[in-house]
Amino acid sequence: MTENDVRHALLVRAFETTPSPQPSWGDDDRDWATRAAAEVEGERASADAFVARRARLAAERLSTRDARVRRTLRALAWRPWVGWALALAAFALGAASDAIGAGHRINVLAPPQLALIAWNLAVYALIASRAVASLAGGGPRQPGAITALLARAAHAAGLRPEAAGDSSPLARFAADWARASAKLNAARVARVLHVGAIAFALGALAGLYVRGLGLEFRAGWESTFLGAPAVQAILELALGPASWLTGIALPDTARLEAMRYPESAGEPAAPWIHLYAVTVGLAVVLPRLLLAVVDRLREQRLATRFPLSLDDAYFGALVRSHRGEAVSAVAVPHVQAPSAQAVLGLRSMLATVMGPKTQLAVRPPVAYGDEEEAAASLVPAASSKTTMPMPAQGPAPTLVVALMSSTATPEPQAQGVFVDALSAALPPGASLLVLVDESAFAARFGEADPAAARRRTERRSAWTRFLAAHGRRPLFVDLERGDPGLAARALREALDRPAGATPEQAAR
Template sequence: MNEADARATLLVRAWETAPTGSVPWSDEDRAWASRAAARAEGEQAPPEAYIAARARLALGRIAEREPAAPRALRALRWRPWIAWALAAISLVLGLATDAFGASREVNLLAPPLLALMVWNLAVYVASLFRRVAGRSVAGPLVRLAAPLPGRLARLGAPALGSQGAGKGAASALARFAGEWTRASGRLQAGRVARTLHLSAIAFALGALAGMYLRGLAFEYRAGWESTFLDAEQVRAILGVVLGPASALTGIGLPDAAALQAMRLPGPGAEAAPWVHLYALTATLVVVLPRLALAARELAIERRLAARFPLPLDEPYFSTLARSHRGEATTVLVLPCNHRPSPAARQALCELASRLFGPATRIELLDAVAYGDEEQAGARLRAAIERPGASGPAPGTTAAVFALVSAIATPEPETHGAFVDSMAAARPAGVPLVALVDESAFVARFGDDPTASRRREERRAAWRRMLAAQGHATAFVDLERAEPGAAERELGEALALAARSPSPAPAAR
């Protein structure tokens, strides 16, 4: 899908994963958008085409109910005039730069635009070093500027709320701005890099034009001076620096005797030939390489804008694709020394339906007893490979949840081993999330400020242990959580698990 469709898709996702009732969008609206997109694209449409069409249709209905939504989309669009405005400013600054300085002498060893050429050479070397080292090609200035549109849009979220958007809508739009900033990072970095390349070209051309304009009104003389170098050494240096320009223009370089006669504070020589040589050298060092780099970034930008790399394997998108194809799927849940209540089981079923589609089936396996944590992988593998009514058919497992209770203190030797064993046994490409059920914890300690602080401390302990082992974690009170909030918490953990490589078992 293209950039505009990807941006609309992320906005619709933020809208549909907002807490229930916080935005004007219902399950009936979701179903309508899916049916309308299926009719428009057909049953055999590829997932990206169906998801993009659904987002366009849903966005139309969302915009009717919440005018702040299309404003948020417009706020995050790239504005091409920014590049041209910065280039124009750079051109003016270049024209205003006095490359010769106050003196009317051109020092051949400290020529006009020397700092500009050295700076650009340093930029090229740093870029080459980052590429060889396998780091991001974008420099620190590009990385700093690329997220600015999204950050400005997030700062504008309260203003959107004051213009008629409710608190829930403002929160959803702010979340959309953050997600778009992350998703479009490479594209925006390329645009910023292209803008900087064009600005550098404009500044160099402006400085060259200013140099020639001043040369029309004033007479400049060329010479050199040095504490350590003699005329022969200066000739060798000039041959390296100005040799290509001399070969292209036919302007010859003087010999050592002529250079000795140009030594300051003598009268020097006519500066025009040297100005021509340094102007062409600046063009070769600054203008042409920057032009090539800008063209490269433009090609990458157009490719990314036409085929935006949206991660369609994330649960939200894969659910839409499976629903469009009418595929049934299974979510496997293996508890560790924990028996979820009937209400928690029902909540698990509803969460799976919201996350993976209405045809999703929950397979709640018998709990692993204390001391048998290392057997979790074998239990999971047996459930996956068991076809028929008692288990999922091969290849239909959408996700695996390692269910633990927040009432327990996290221990790497037990809970860590349990999750590691499951991670090693799950099918390739199937996300695994450690789902911490907070139902029993809230039932025992309540939800007063003291209990809430204790709950956060317990979350931090679970998060530290599981993050150290490379596992995504979600915290949900399965008996009491608001469905939309629980869906968002678990959906974010699933997306993180889908992006992360399979962790290696931690040493214990």
């Protein structure tokens, strides 16, 4: 997928997974986007093509419906003119810099170009050290601190207040895109910095040559500690390649003595300017140009073949729905068996999120004290006095639901052991969802009463703190009377995020 495809896909995912009291993208819109993409791409379309087409269609509808979506997409899109504008600014800054001084004297031991060369050599050393460290660590090369900082600043500068600092779908999208595009933005910023360094160097040289048309620069040298032989050795090292390329001979010790300030007024600086200009080209322009080309190629590769995994819960459900594949889910209750209405609510919620062919198996509840045997519900060959093993021929579950009631008081020896046992026994590729059913709690204490609402908030906080110690975040749902749309969105958010990644999502 391309950069635009992934940006649209993450936008739509944010609107389809972020719970909102007044969603601007409902289940009807979601179904329409899925059907329209399937009609356009066909049944044999690849997963990338289907997801990209669906995201494009959905983003178009969202953009026509909400001006904030259009502004956010426009703000987060890369503007190529930025790189050219910064390069022109760097060239102008280099041309305007006048480090020669009012006396128009150039010290060949410390010309203004020397600081430019030294800075770039330090940058090359830093880039090389990071590359070596990355190879030694076996991981991908990470962007440098300055590059990463500028990339984050460029991303944040494009956001409006409505897309930052809150829990709206646009804020979720902006955060997701910042993470997903980090490598691409780093490559772009690095390329812009390399081009800017080239432009600054060329601007400085151009300004020097232009000023030299109307001013006479004189070249000489002075030093507290060095004599002519040492200066000759330094110049051979620094300007030797440029001398070999241009044919301009470097001075011997006698000529250097004749150039020494303040006894001498120096000599015409034109040959020295040529030598340092070629040296800047060799030490700054050519290496920076090579680095800019490398980052440009990396940028193009990332922009045209954007790395986005479709293996997570959200995209996986879309792809399975398009292919008509069945999904297996297992619900393992703790102590209390869910009511028939709660099972219907859970089945409906899973079908909405994971596809209509989702197969749900509800195991007998794990009794208090038998939590360590909860894994037997997931292993075909296992047996337990409290659990029913899965049939040997049945498919391995894609999702395991640890189902608990909010009326219970969480205890480390009970619910904690229960969750840990299921986590340890997850089949390969399966994920664990800790679902706290609020049906019995709402039936006992009500929902509209302020005291009941406060009591429910306290209970949710207790469950959240308890499960955080076990590396899990609960999903709170009233399976019997909850809003199906909010429940489905909360489930998508819970499945889409790794454990502990975001605050809890609750569906009333």
